[in-house]
Amino acid sequence: MNRIYLSVLTILLSIHTHAQPITLGKTDTVYSKTLGEPRRIHIYLPSGYGDTWFYPRRYPVLYLLDGDTHFASVCSMIQLLSEARGPLDFPELIIVAIPNTDRVRDLTPTRPTRQPRMDSAALSRTGGGEKFLSFISNELMPHIDSIYRTAPYKIFMGHSLGGLTVVNAFLHHTALFNAYIATDPSMTWDDQKLLRQAKDILQENKFSGRSLFLAIANNTPPGLDTIAIRSDSNNEFARHMSSIFSLRNTLAAAYPQPPYPFKPFSGQPPIPENLPPAGPAPFRFSWKYYPECDHGSLPLPAEYDALRFTFNYYSLPFPFPEFFQPTWTQDSLLTTHFKVISRYMGYKVLPPETLVNNMGYNLMGSRQFDRAAYYFQLNIENYPNSFNVYDSMGDLLAAEQQKDSAIKCYQKALTLREEPGTRQKMEKLSR
Template identity: 45%
Template structure:
């Protein structure tokens, strides 16, 4: 059992699927589009789908969806983090996810919840169309999310990530439409907008019952003038500290409503600017939002101790039951991971543990060709030809492959 810790940490490295390479170009996603009657325009989408969605060896997987505002700026970095933490080096820190980047057409219009005629640093021309945030949220709810759910293998678990004006829209969506997403990530949100109108509304909205079960991460960059600290900013009333003060006030308000059922974490990044904060804050947000997803290092250590009485299959099954409770929908242990663990245990002369793993997959993925083919391999290795023949026959009923047919023919020839 000692090697099982290393196996859990490393075996998925062999399952990591490289990004598609076409014509010497590395492809990390595809461009899709939705014709919106709400916005009266065609909106492009940048979409990443885990490669396992199209792997015919295993039962089709379905995935949570992470929506990224300002997709033209943040899609690549967010997608890279999701892939790194859910696949690369055997990581299961996050679930594999579909990432949908939403590029802008009129950023000020779509990401601000109220109309203003003047705002620091923004030209009057850009402000003429401001205040379309509620309309954009209607686009998300009535058109974009239904389109993604209809065309991609999704599960009912959604995360919204936004920076700056995007962070403002994230907060407006959480406070006014909390049921639309499960998780909200507001990166340096522009809570100063419209005289801090949304911030002033927050106390009443944070008391609503609809926030229970949701999660929010707020990342705060250092946007203070020289000579100020966070204590001085809170006391200041000048326009120079308005942005920083509004973010700190949001943090304070969230703390005052800690009993509303909203799971919250906010973090200040003293060494990051408004422009640099999205990368570290998104990483921290993902770790916070999905902290229940990966087994703890201590649990893995206990599992790997010599003489451990922990049953690998029971451990995996119980862990994903806890994950299901945290995610709010049934999360099955990934078929490829369980399959690889089972083969490792079989090759390590731990037949009983291996069978328990193969049977776990059979219960969870009864219509998978691979599940029954693998069971056939187990029974063949254990010199149980009748059971192996039955398993291979079932596999071939689901998918006819020359390799499995050859294994079945060899067994029948020996009878």
Template identity: 45%
Template sequence: MKNILAFILIAITSLSTHAQTDNKIVIGKVDSVYSAILKEPRKVWVYLPNMKAGMQNPGQRYPVVYLLDGDGHFESVVGMIQQLSQVNGNTIVPEMIIVGIPNTDRTRDLTPTHITSDPPMMDINSSKNTGGGENFTAFMEKELMPHIDSLYPTQPYRVLIGHSFGGLTVMNIITNHTKLFNAYIAIDPSMWYDKEQFLKVTQNKLAAQKYNGTSLYVGIANTMDEGMTLEKLKKDTTVKTRHIRSIFAMDKFIKANAQNGLTYSSKYYPDDDHGSVPLISEYDGLRFLFSWYRFKFGIADFMEPGTEVVTRMKQHYQTVSKEFGFKVSPPEMQINGLGYNALSLKQYLKAAALFEMNIENYPESGNVYDSYADVLLAQKDTAKAIVNYQKAYAITKSEDSKQKLDRLQGKSTFALSAKELEKYVGAFEFENISLTATTMIKNNALWVSAPGQGDFELVPLSTDAFTIKGMPGYKIQFEMEGNKPVGLTSTQPDGTYKAHLKK
């Protein structure tokens, strides 16, 4: 395959979304909301995809994961979802906002009913503050969720993840407030609670209610003592196995009542105990919940000239839209990159079909018209190319689109002498990418070089703005202090990335 990737495209699929500010790695922010229901301020930890890390897909909205025991699981779940949705080109799960909810009174908030005691699990003292689960659910529904939806780019699709008492809360909400979330992960839930009275109530509701459109994954840890086996567990009635027996009882009941419409899966982890099981359960659970999300590319999608990939993507995203309950389109920048890949291979019909799909899905974006005009120009359809460059320029006022229009309409274009170009010479270190690009003067033109990527000529568009010769869709904007560059912003088919002058 012809390599059309300029230095700004290198390692895009391994781009870290962990923002780096003042030499610190930042994976989220602390937000807060006062709860009139709980009568206390509550802090939440919030992760947004691509926090300050390249402005990819501006305007995009995301599903939301609400994470109980947020102070214990936030970092690992953020890393996992970021890995599964972005790193190495992964699209196993969608990019998502993550809201971690740290505890203030865990026993109060994560237990569904009040109990006086439940020995040996809970004595009288530890049971005093139980039973605040419904208030906590009301806090999430009426205060936290509206707060998150008002401040962050959310989509109306929510996932709830909880472990232990958090898993107990998951089961309480899925049976009593089913539509509050679309999907649930309950990790080693404390189904023994209230001498298993909660388990009985849960089973009754799982049998009596309909759960169509709702998904649940349950992870089960090995909490048995040495020498106990699953076979022995079937006959065991000791208190030592009460926790695991109660979960298996629920698991068996759910599987026997598939008529309720619940999309369900579970897994027993023999090598993980109650403390280690969250990580692997979250991983498997997320893959189960979003098993329908990933679009699988093949080599032919990049190499072959046909438009089959466009047809497949349209069909796939119809399925994804149905699962989400709202329209989901292929990411604009992803399709833009595929289109330019096809254009570089002179697969003009394929490139045009990809860009046309982007126009259909993103009619308010100037980029889609500019890209489509590039393939029309390659096909020597100058009249239509001009029309689409004009549409792009009307939306973006981009110097790049204007320069293309001027060339096609025979107007004078911007130029810089070799002496004027000298001020742009330097080494530029990219943020969030382990890459340094060097600019130099060669043959009276400005060139850029990056290790392993080759040399590329930059063509001036206007003062401080350049394109890459022979590579439509790329733009370099130098950031200046006086007459000296301090950094640059690189816009390309897959996103926007920043670099600073290396000292």
């Protein structure tokens, strides 16, 4: 395939040139035997999901509670973070949003004997949280994994009672997700039963490789502040805030010194040699209080901060201007950084084929053939079943007048996919 050498900006943004329809996602239905009902789900796929030129990629999955309410805003955040800023800042994600059918049933882990503002009829419907998590684990996740190209990294996000469900999963089903995001969770539920359980569970040291972001809204009643609410046991809003701060304190006491100063907007990746020599990455916990947001307005800013925190090891401020200079000697920077990413995500994460391919072509365009060969070879090692990686190496060898080797690369590409442009290049060299 004849190519026009790409600009640095194009590499950074990894823009797809194919026309894409403007759609937010699609709706599917899964029948749950566990819950005894059909469940709608909303699915968001990255814009490059349907790309047919490069080898098909797999994507981490974000499972989102209160799906009807939060789907549009979270999709927009993910799209902005992962596509507008480029492939070295934030990973592309699949989003699976779960709308409610009976919210108070599914998002409460226990059935209390009494609960403020709930009558006996409403209380009788509560406590289905464990069945709901069973639906997610045993029915929804296998369904998503069977249809979509998912990676073994899962995020769980919820607000209010959804946040309570996230905390319950974090404490009692820790291995179900890799990252947990709870915004203003309803920790007063059932006389703070989950909060009381947390104090013992957090001592079990079972959270390696997991992360938790806790967001707290400003629900202080008139005349009280975040100190005074701790002594006001009569006000419902004061108890709500106090219980979340108590969870924060319990977490901070159990894990007082995280391995890095994880801040949502640090922009600096961890140093590889500071990682543990083997095994999963350490547990990461961060929290934030939002004095300008009440319970209802919290999700938008908190979800954005939480996503940045969850993947704050991902961003690589790559020095592209220096990279294209012939004096550049740090071509291993990309692979080293993705080793860091792999440790935190718990599986081997590879540099995107598109990005590495564009780097190789730009170096080839400036006649830095040896360095271009390094990146094309990196793609061959990482994506041996992609026809493109052999087609690209063939282009480099042809530019270097190594016709026989170029023909072999084109032949290898054609065994993986019959592409007219590749065949034309091979036949031209053969003549």
